[in-house]
Amino acid sequence: MSRVLIRGGRVVDPSQGIDAVLDLVLADGAVARLGDAIEPADGAEVIDASGLVVAPGLIDVHVHLREPGGEHKETIASGARAAVAGGFTAVVAMPNTDPPVDSPAAVGFVRAQGLRAGLARVYPSGCITLGQAGEQLTEMGELVGAGAVCVTDDGRPVMSAGLLRMALEYSRSFDLPVAVHEEELTLSRGGAMNEGIIATRLGLTGIPNAAEDVMIARDLILAELTGARLHVQHVATRGGVELIRAAKAKGVRVTAEASPHHFTLTDEAVEWYNTNAKMNPPLRSAADRDAVRQGVADGTLCVIATDHAPHHYDEKEQAFEDAPNGIVGLETAVGLAYTELVATGLIDLATLVERMSCAPARALSLPGGTLREGSPADVTLLDPHLEWTVDPAEFQSRSRNTPFAGRKLRCRAVRTVVGGSTVWERAR
């Protein structure tokens, strides 16, 4: 019987309303006990957590691990290593690989590669439509059977409202969340950045907020119609936040994400054609960024997810309009969330844990997100006082595409425990 005692840390578990210095016992891959001054059992591994925050393992419901087909950018193993280095004990892999994960065999492959890596838990997601082509629904029941935790055509919107309605209705048989990338393609017109004065000055085609808002409005209406679970990915506009807030107030079953880059940066980061500031949805105005922050604070955007999108350096070394979208996020997320949201007084530490662990687990019905007795022994030890500088050379990810290089952050994961085993430890 393997036992671990995590001693003297500040246990922050919003799922039980706990924020106190406590000891935590893990046994046989599960949480065994939470209590005061627990003496270690014989042969137990003792971890000194004094001065640290002990949180239920962080969960990122939106990562691109690129395998199969993009192994030069990331593999499931390297992505899982980046995850644990960033304090994540579980991640949900997006299905827009090559080939896309639209069959039970592909779902099984992702799951098996995750298990083989033995680091963070890797949960597969499946496509909504075959080949993400937006024409025919995937066999959702089979995908769930193989281990998919949600369906999504992430990277692409489902342009047909009728088809998305069908997907939402069909998903109800499995109580399966449908995660959506919101972009009306005839409005975004292949644009490369936020529409506005900066795009105008740089001579780049802009994407109006309306491209996102129109689709969010449409899908909230369809979620209300069908009663299905809608998960809105990477909300970046103030209009989107308002629409989701109103839908939640009406009782629509919707969860929504905020990405660290969207609550940290604005389209000013694109100046000088910085391709590491190119993402989809694009970085928006300060008013949008502030609305995203507010959405995280009041729970409208109940989940913080990175949209970790590794790209090889030479793919980003292209003309801005030709460069691919996205940045890596796993290894900077908790530092950005703490520095931008907690250190600024917008949210407290418990809310950060709620947004990065408890709510993501609930949104996609994943195990974890709690330190209740019997739940998985997935624990993240954070040092909230640790000041550090982002150095992409240190990343465990295969890719380095980040706009945050050189940025000074506070708070970092110093130890990541999955299933009772320490899978990452940072020298202190």
Add this chain to the structure above:
Amino acid sequence: VINAGDGKHEHPTQGLLDLLTIRDHRPALEGLKVCICGDVLHSRVARSNLHGLRRLGAEVGVCGPLTLMPADVRDLGVRYFPRIEAAIEWADVLNVLRLQLERMKGGFIPSLREYNRVFGVTRARVEAAPRDLLILHPGPMNRGVEIDSDVADGPHSVILQQVTNGVAVRMAVLYLLAGGPAADPAEGGA
């Protein structure tokens, strides 16, 4: 690096040659009203003109359908004219941009015919102008679309002089940036 025109961003030597051409024909740029007409959205010429003209004290306007205007264009310090008549009423100088013919396919305008009728710099409009207009066009022109052939070859047009000045300006840029000494004003200029 010499920027010889990049994408939809800037075209600095075109900006310089347009400024030179205007100055050849008007005593000063200061206070002059210059309207850039047409597809500003896709134009690198427009962006360089705009910065250069404003730097030298001119007032700048833009005119065309909103589908061909970049977002927040007014924030670049220009005034926007939805109709060409109002622009001509206001302007001393028109810089007429080339309308890429594929814009019609992209849905930015419904037809070339209507574009000429509503936004074209036509002879009738130029003759009705309250001032002696100066008319520029960076070329190549779509005669009968954004500009009437009569206007392009007419008394207000300085389009051919733009071409000539283009050679001189680009020679000067290459000479100066390749390390040649600037002319010494004390010696009476070069």
